[in-house]
Amino acid sequence: xxxxxxxxxxxxxxxxxxxxxxxxxxxxxxxxxxxxxxxxxxxxxxxxxxxxxxxxxxxxxxxxxxxxxxxxxxxxxxxxxxxxxxxxxxxxxxxxxxxxxxxxxxxxxxxxxxxxxxxxxxxxxxxxxxxxxxxxxxxxxxxxxxxxxxxxxxxxxxxxxxxxxxxxxxxxxxxxxxxxxxxxxxxxxxxxxxxxxxxxxxxxxxxxxxxxxxxxxxxxxxxxxxxxxxxxxxxxxxxxxxxxxxxxxxxxxxxxxxxxxxxxxxxxxxxxxxxxxxxxxxxxxxxxxxxxxxxxxxxxxxxxxxxxxxxxxxxxxxxxxxxxxxxxxxxxxxxxxxxxxxxxxxxxxxxxxxxxxxxxxxxxxxxxxxxxxxxxxxxxxxxxxxxxxxxxxxxxxxxxxxxxxxxxxxxxxxxxxxxxxxxxxxxxxxxxxxxxxxxxxxxxxxxxxxxxxxxxxxxxxxxxxxxxxxxxxxxxxxxxxxxxxxxxxxxxxxxxxxxxxxxxxxxxxxxxxxxxxxxxxxxxxxxxxxxxxxxxxxxxxxxxxxxxxxxxxxxxxxxxxxxxxxxxxxxxxxxxxxxxxxxxxxxxxxxxxx
Amino acid sequence: xxxxxxxxxxxxxxxxxxxxxxxxxxxxxxxxxxxxxxxxxxxxxxxxxxxxxxxxxxxxxxxxxxxxxxxxxxxxxxxxxxxxxxxxxxxxxxxxxxxxxxxxxxxxxxxxxxxxxxxxxxxxxxxxxxxxxxxxxxxxxxxxxxxxxxxxxxxxxxxxxxxxxxxxxxxxxxxxxxx
Numbered sequence: 130x131x132x133x134x135x136x137x138x139x140x141x142x143x144x145x146x147x148x149x150x151x152x153x154x155x156x157x158x159x160x161x162x163x164x165x166x167x168x169x170x171x172x173x174x175x176x177x178x179x180x181x182x183x184x185x186x187x188x189x190x191x192x193x194x195x196x197x198x199x200x201x202x203x204x205x206x207x208x209x210x211x212x213x214x215x216x217x218x219x220x221x222x223x224x225x226x227x228x229x230x231x232x233x234x235x236x237x238x239x240x241x242x243x244x245x246x247x248x249x250x251x252x253x254x255x256x257x258x259x260x261x262x263x264x265x266x267x268x269x270x271x272x273x274x275x276x277x278x279x280x281x282x283x284x285x286x287x288x289x290x291x292x293x294x295x296x297x298x299x300x301x302x303x304x305x306x307x308x309x310x311x312x313x314x315x316x317x318x319x320x321x322x323x324x325x326x327x328x329x330x331x332x333x334x335x336x337x338x339x340x341x342x343x344x345x346x347x348x349x350x351x352x353x354x355x356x357x358x359x360x361x362x363x364x365x366x367x368x369x370x371x372x373x374x375x376x377x378x379x380x381x382x383x384x385x386x387x388x389x390x391x392x393x394x395x396x397x398x399x400x401x402x403x404x405x406x407x408x409x410x411x412x413x414x415x416x417x418x419x420x421x422x423x424x425x426x427x428x429x430x431x432x433x434x435x436x437x438x439x440x441x442x443x444x445x446x447x448x449x450x451x452x453x454x455x456x457x458x459x460x461x462x463x464x465x466x467x468x469x470x471x472x473x474x475x476x477x478x479x480x481x482x483x484x485x486x487x488x489x490x491x492x493x494x495x496x497x498x499x500x501x502x503x504x505x506x507x508x509x510x511x512x513x514x515x516x517x518x519x520x521x522x523x524x525x526x527x528x529x530x531x532x533x534x535x536x537x538x539x540x541x542x543x544x545x546x547x548x549x550x551x552x553x554x555x556x557x558x559x560x561x562x563x564x565x566x567x568x569x570x571x572x573x574x575x576x577x578x579x580x581x582x583x584x585x586x587x588x589x590x591x592x593x594x595x596x597x598x599x600x601x602x603x604x605x606x607x608x609x610x611x612x613x614x615x616x617x618x619x620x621x622x623x624x625x626x627x628x629x630x631x632x633x634x635x636x637x638x639x640x641x642x643x644x645x646x647x648x649x650x651x652x653x654x655x656x657x658x659x660x661x662x663x664x665x666x667x668x669x670x671x672x673x674x675x676x677x678x679x680x681x682x683x684x685x686x687x688x689x690x691x692x693x694x695x696x697x698x699x700x701x702x703x704x705x706x707x708x709x710x711x712x713x714x715x716x717x718x719x720x721x722x723x
Numbered sequence: 724x725x726x727x728x729x730x731x732x733x734x735x736x737x738x739x740x741x742x743x744x745x746x747x748x749x750x751x752x753x754x755x756x757x758x759x760x761x762x763x764x765x766x767x768x769x770x771x772x773x774x775x776x777x778x779x780x781x782x783x784x785x786x787x788x789x790x791x792x793x794x795x796x797x798x799x800x801x802x803x804x805x806x807x808x809x810x811x812x813x814x815x816x817x818x819x820x821x822x823x824x825x826x827x828x829x830x831x832x833x834x835x836x837x838x839x840x841x842x843x844x845x846x847x848x849x850x851x852x853x854x855x856x857x858x859x860x861x862x863x864x865x866x867x868x869x870x871x872x873x874x875x876x877x878x879x880x881x882x883x884x885x886x887x888x889x890x891x892x893x894x895x896x897x898x899x900x901x902x
Contacts, residue, residue: 642864690797690864694857700787702824703851706843713847716787720794 133158134166138173145174146484148184148466149449152191153408157258160200161192180467187468187614189243189450190259190408197232197239199277201225203255203265206245206370207560207604208527208590214253217265218242224274238277244452244608245370246409249527249590250296250534258283259411261293293412295377296534299550302513302521303494303501304382304537311429313388313500314395318437320503322396326352329499331507333519337494338364338455339562339586341518344495351479352397354487361393361402361441362483362490364460368407368452369563370608371588373525375493377535379406379413382497383420387443389496391429392503393489394441402443403483405460408450417445452612453662457490459614470616471660494523494587514540518579526551528560528591538578545574553591557598558676563588564605565665568598568672598677599635599684602669606631609666620663623654627667633693639685647681648674691719727760728887730779731772731800734765735789736816736856737782740873741807742766745779747876758887775800777886780865783813784857788850797863802886805865808872810858817856824854867892870899 137154141147148170155166162185171178185191203209203218218229218240227233227240248254251263257273260283269290276286297304317325330345351359363386367375378386390402406413421443424430432440446464448454454463458472461483482488491499498520502510510520518540524547527533531552538547548556558570561578562585569576569583576582592601610624630647633639651667651674658664674681696716704714734742742765748755763772772778778800784790797803808814819827833841859865869878878898885892 640864692862694861696790696862699853699855699857700851702854703828706825706828707845707849707851709845709847709851711847713787714851716790720798 130159130163130165131169134169135173138170143173143175144466145176146464146466148174148176148181149188149446149463152181152185152188153447153449156191159195160198161195164193184466184468187451188448191449195232195236197227197237198280199238199257200259201238201240201255201257201273202243202246203240204244204246204248204252205242205604205608206249206252207601208245208249208371209252209254210600210604211528211592211596212252217253217267217270220267221270221274224270225277237280243409243450244368244612245372247367247373247376247407248293249371249373249525251294256409259408260291261409261412262290263293291412293376293380295381297377297381298526298532298534299536299538301523301537301539302510303498303523304535306501306505307382308385308388308500308504310384310424310427311388311435313385313392313503314429314435316504317392317395318435325392325503326396328507329502332498332502332510333507333514334495334498334502334510335518335580336492337498337522337586338492339369339566339584341580341584344491344499347479347491348393348396348489351487351489354480356487357398358486359397359399360483360486360488361390361397361399362457362460362464362478362488363390363402363404363493363496364455364457364490365410365493366405366407366448366455366460367410367493368455368612369565369586369588370605371525371527371560371563371590372586373527374523374535374587376410376413377525378493378497378523379410379417383417384424385500386493386497387420387424388429389498389500390443391434391441392499393491393496395434395437395439397487397489399489400440400442402441403464404443404445405454405464406445406447407454408448411447414445414447421445451614452608453614453660456660456662459660460490461488468614470614471662492586515577515579515581517581522578522585523587524578524585524589525587526589526591529553529556529593529596530591540579541577543574544569544576544578544583547578547589548574548591551591553593555593557592557594557596559592560588560590560601561585563590564608564669565661566668568601568669568676570676598673598680602673603631603635605669606666609662613662613666617657617659617663619654619657620659620666623650623658623663624666626650627654627670629693631670634681634684636693637684637686638691638693640688640690641685642690643685644674644678644681688719728758728777729762729775730759730764730777730883731762731775731796732764732766732779733781733792733796735780735782735792735810735859736785737807737809737814739765739781741781741810744871744873744876745879748880749876751880755883759883772796772799776802777883778803779806780804780810780859781806782809783816784853784859784862785816786850786852790853790862793859793863802866803863804867804869804882805859806869807874808870811860811868811870813856813858814872820855824852828852869894871901 167181232239246254253265255262334344335341451469453459454469456471459469463469478488524536561583610628613620613624615621654667761767762775763769778796805811832843882892
């Protein structure tokens, strides 16, 4: 092992910023991160061993104890549940003879849940050693079980298990018009950099990750920083459950995305760019590396790009299973090889980002749109949309509809139009913008997709009337409790308390004051948390409590209070050990009225 | 004096440290008893509480007897208060929550060094232990929480005088910060 680690560190030039890549290689090779490897890395990277351990513990895809040679993770997104995930994982667990969350005794296979893997239109989905599995059903599970029991290497598994479809159902302004390689850069150099920035300004393009900051303003701020070393980062850590458009954009429009990044680099004068690709999209990694190489060959990346004297290259960094790394400052920390804990803002990344240098972080779709705007001009884009939201938005639509997939709409489109197009009927409500967004009820479908009404990073989950709202909310709240980075107390403790309080109400132990207590807790988490994760983690409860208060109240018992756990059950161990079963050895769950 | 405010106190899985801190209000106790009458409490030896206004509970819930006492207080006190870290979080006794109860009892009564006549006590007079020590608000509804290990005498004084004078109790920051 010593040689393996030594070689690995050398390949990465002993850079501690490459820690995630190094750990990923170790995890792939040994199926965990051995203590000895950590000791050795600490020496080689001149990084405290505790810091390495904290990174291993932070990311879901790294483990301190051995996992199976085949590590299977099943996506726990609400959309996978709607497609029968629960019974599938039970079946898989029985077939493989391993409990969920455990490693089989022979060490061959381990099984667990994972947060949404971004295959919501082709679920139930999962990962085997990081590679995406789609359309799971009994037949496929039988096949997978056989392959594992025969210990077939992954590259000998049938390709169709790993087939990921694009499902572009309704292309619009951007998706219809794929650009020629290099044409956006040529147009930019021809027009002039300043002039292109002002076209971008005119286009009104706002960040597509959800927050909606003006792209041209961000690039302008960054270019005006006195520091000359600057970076471009493309945020492809698409972790919001129900979102998968960036996966499709990177699969089919990667050239355009990279071109948008290069365009940004030209304007802000950056020499280095990063694509931060979520670990769940490992299947795209090789393909994207190939495209980068192609672009280098074509003179679109590397030294003296298009003979304009511009030097710029892009590196791909893989995440390791942490939703929080979609937050831009957490993403930068992660790029630096650390735990993904959001920074204090200000300073914003445009002034102090990667390695404290000015950095532009934008979403995949933003870079793609920027490249199109560079060719077609600002007015072309600004003609479409609403006053404050220009252009189109690419949606990932999934859930209860006939045609889940990728749809592109001008801003200002009504929710009803979208529902009609995707073949949704008998709709109960729609979750817009994922768990951190808003749940809207079926009397609100005249509302519009737009920053001024319903903003979304792209997630659009449809629920029909057969669904139970509290189950949906419960899935989302458990998601946030799992993904909280643990840095600030209101979020770390708050999301766990929220999970317990909601479980208590849903399981029927709630009484008079419990919904009030639930709401107070939500407000506390929302107002006191350090970053966007905590500030939005209570949204699933708040947005449904506002619309369906009677639903929550109806869960409550007509008594003043009941414990949220089985009181008599808590005496079971003591009863058994003391060999007692008299009346005094039992407790009623609720005090009897006398 | 008629219509005195009736106060009951008890310690569940606690160390009586909170009660000791309460007594640290010293001579102010004399002012207090002009307005307050003590019902069930270690300082009165009254065994059961009846029709009280305020119940002060120290300690968490570790056994079945704690549950019964807590319920008696809830039933008979208009306002029920969790006093100190153990009542609020489980505190020191809750450190056993990380060890399975069976291991705890085996170590104490069967396998531990120096144990004679090893047996798990089974007398019906003895309350049974809960598998985990719980904060009291997980078992009954609690109206107020006084933080601290223990809460200082001034915390008790401020809280009780607020209630006696008909104000919503509020603890200023300097009474509840500990660093």
